[in-house]
Amino acid sequence: MPIPPPLGTALTPAVNSADGVYKDNSASAAAISQAIAALNAAVAVFTRQPGTAPNRDALSAQIAAAETAMNGVRSSADGSEWSVGEKWVTPQGWAALNAALAAARSGNADPDTTFDRAAALTAALQAQVTAFNGLKKDGLVKASAVTVTFTGPADEDFTLSSLTLSWAANASSRVQVPAGYASYAWFVDGKPVEGAAGNVFTLNARDYSAGAHRLAARVAKGDGSVFSKQLVFTVN
Secondary structure, eight states: OOOTTTTTTTTHHHHHHHHHHHHHOOOOOHHHHHHHHHHHHHHHHHSSSTTSOOOOHHHHHHHHHHHHHHHHHHHHHSSTBBBTTEEOOOOOHHHHHHHHHHHHHHHHHHOOOOOOHHHHHHHHHHHHHHHHHHHHOSSSSEEEEOOOOOSSEEEEEEHHHHHHHHETTTEEEEEEEOOOOEEEEEEEEEEOOTOOOOSSSEEEEESOSSSEEEEEEHHHHHHHOOEEEEEEEOOO
């Protein structure tokens, strides 16, 4: 099989010359030694030519690109558990890139990896990264935020018509009251929420049935005065 240029430019003449000496029954010992030396030198040059050794730099760069592509991306069947702005791919898409990445890492660490194997691993990983990036989607959870302030120690109802949470999208809303009070308590539809004792409360649509609900925040100062407010939210 002929050696393609430019890789063969250093080796082919030496091979031809050595072959001629080999076929020459009258070739002297000096000529034979010279042909062997020239062939060995040409082989040494040939093995240093670009492309004959594994291109580990390219493989390493593609491994880094795959790691970057996967960073912060979630695996999900439908994205319903992740917020808008958070990227997700299907478990199949995640597994495909993860498998290609594992193979590339193994090949890069293997001292016996050939040029062809390194090139194939690089190309396979690049293809999977491209496919993975094409599969990325935004999460479906739409989060909103409500900040509540208190003007006096009295119950005050307020309704936010825009605070509608989608059950299908598992939407959420973050309700916050000022920090610095002695105690906090949260109530949904008149029932205290166990464990909710901070100044932030998150409403998740799928925690409630469809329809209108009331969220109440009750805070107390160190002197015992109590402030409370309610808001109406709707799940559809």
